[in-house]
Amino acid sequence: MERIVVVAVCGYVYLNLRNLRSGRYLARDSGWELVYKSFLYGSFHIALAYGVWRLIHLVSPSFAVDLRDCAATAFGEENVLLALAAGALPLVVLTANLGTSRLLMAIRAAMNVGYTDKLREMPQRFRDALRGENEMLLAPSSALWQCLYENVGQMVLVTLESRKVYIGFLSQVELREYVPFDERTLTLILIKSGYRNPDTLAVEYTTNYKDVDISLTLFVRHVVSLSPYDIEADSHFARQRS
């Protein structure tokens, strides 16, 4: 029993140190996920320590035996097997919870911390799409993301679920694949806003944002439709209606 506790504590300490160091403290894990991850990282580090110990054993057996005496309980041979077994359980549970693709995605995101090096090895066409320094961006996989990506830096008309309409300059959109859909945002620098008439669904403007740069960040999940905005087309339709 106390051996399992060693594994968990090892993983817990590692997770907390990592979160503090990388400024991810607010996004730290909690609940069962923390337990699973503690075991996962704990078993990984104990296996790593065992590997290092075996290496030392190869180079200098007597020194390794001395080391083993020092760390007798924590890094013994039986404990390592136990740690590996403890690591397999959370991996299975995580896979069941997240689904294989999201787990693979999480692992890939974790491995992409030093992404710049990998970027150099990629074909030119990927580098064009991923023109980033150290963040991972996967090219859009659906028409919505494609439209969002292509219209960054352009005027767009956005309709929300509440029938609110915004026209603005699309200044930011979250496309990094490891950000869950529900947390993805887009930012507009507002030009005009209004709403859709409940009966006709035609856009009626209520506010002009003259000479001020007001930016508004929205959740992409609230967006019903998004289109590139063309002022000439809009005034054409306005003339048609009147």
Add this chain to the structure above:
Amino acid sequence: MVLGMRGVVIKSNKNAKVTSRGVEATNWQQYKEEHAQALRALQALPIKSDSNKSRG
């Protein structure tokens, strides 16, 4: 044109830059200067008169 990782063809966007906030536009000031006239015209279109009551 760029072939995305899942086989989706997308146009590469010269104004987009990947940052810690996702994809960000780099050309707002430039866009504002180039399209000053169009933006003014857009904001000159009529709005509903009871507008500012519901603002915010």
